[in-house]
Amino acid sequence: MDTIIAELMKIFPLLNVYLAAGIFMFARLLGFVRVAPVFNRKEMPGMVKLALVLLFTIVLTGAVKPDVSVIEESFVLSITLNFVVGAMIGYMAQLIVLAVDAGADMINMQMGLSSAMVLDPTLGSQVSILSKLFSLLGVLIFIQLGGIYWLLQAFMRSVEIFPLGATMLPLSQIVNMDYLIKMSSNILYMGLQIASPVLLATLGQDIILGVISKTAPQVNVFQLSFLFKPVLGAAIMVWIMPMLVNVISDYFLSYAKIF
Numbered sequence: 001m002d003t004i005i006a007e008l009m010k011i012f013p014l015l016n017v018y019l020a021a022g023i024f025m026f027a028r029l030l031g032f033v034r035v036a037p038v039f040n041r042k043e044m045p046g047m048v049k050l051a052l053v054l055l056f057t058i059v060l061t062g063a064v065k066p067d068v069s070v071i072e073e074s075f076v077l078s079i080t081l082n083f084v085v086g087a088m089i090g091y092m093a094q095l096i097v098l099a100v101d102a103g104a105d106m107i108n109m110q111m112g113l114s115s116a117m118v119l120d121p122t123l124g125s126q127v128s129i130l131s132k133l134f135s136l137l138g139v140l141i142f143i144q145l146g147g148i149y150w151l152l153q154a155f156m157r158s159v160e161i162f163p164l165g166a167t168m169l170p171l172s173q174i175v176n177m178d179y180l181i182k183m184s185s186n187i188l189y190m191g192l193q194i195a196s197p198v199l200l201a202t203l204g205q206d207i208i209l210g211v212i213s214k215t216a217p218q219v220n221v222f223q224l225s226f227l228f229k230p231v232l233g234a235a236i237m238v239w240i241m242p243m244l245v246n247v248i249s250d251y252f253l254s255y256a257k258i259f
Contacts, residue, residue: 018061024164025064026057027079028086029155036090036151037097038139064159078164085162089154093147095183096255097138100248102191104134107198111233112226141248183255190251194244201236202229
């Protein structure tokens with residue numbers, strides 16, 4: 001068997017290079033798919049993700065024209081670093097989508113629907129109705145705006161910054177820490193911006209019910225709030241949904257340059 005492999009190396013001198021590059025590319029794509037939005041959805045079976053990673057590995061390895069003929073350090077270290085780089089790219093993209101989930105959690109809590117949980121068979125756990133709705137909405141908008149293309153473009157750029165066979169991680173070139181902190185802080189800011197119409201409407205309702213409670217103490221305001229908040233919140237959401245889609249789209253497009 002060793003003789004056959006040695007003869008193949010003589011006939012195809014680039015075979016060794018592409019095999020090593022394929023292993024590194026597979027590790028980087030594995031970390032990327034594990035964290036990146038759309039690809040990290042738990043609804044997608046693990047075997048489908050592995051098949052997708054393998055397909056991307058075959059296509060992208062030939063596209064990057066690798067040169068990993070000389071590996072000076074540990075082979076395992078190179079694989080680990082490639083996995084970390086892929087996960088870092090996916091994490092930065094995931095921060096953008098998490099802002100929509102943060103807004104959904106705020107609306108869910110303010111409308112008093114925290115206890116309205118449903119069983120998600122794909123996840124095997126209880127999930128909030130609004131959180132699931134906004135999560136799917138954010139993913140659909142991300143795909144519609146070309147988010148998959150942005151992710152793949154960012155992945156190809158990472159190969160230029162951090163070659164497949166490298167063993168030194170240029171963290172300052174891969175991640176701008178100031179930009180990463182800004183993205184992390186914008187999760188709360190953007191979530192509040194998404195949830196602000198419902199928050200303001202329910203706040204106004206609480207003020208009105210508080211006035212009623214002071215003027216007519218015999219009225220059970222506590223039970224009225226349970227009735228009015230979900231109805232008012234749902235009505236506001238239906239009214240602002242087109243504007244909300246535009247806000248989320250503009251937010252995603254504003255961060256397209258990081259890819």
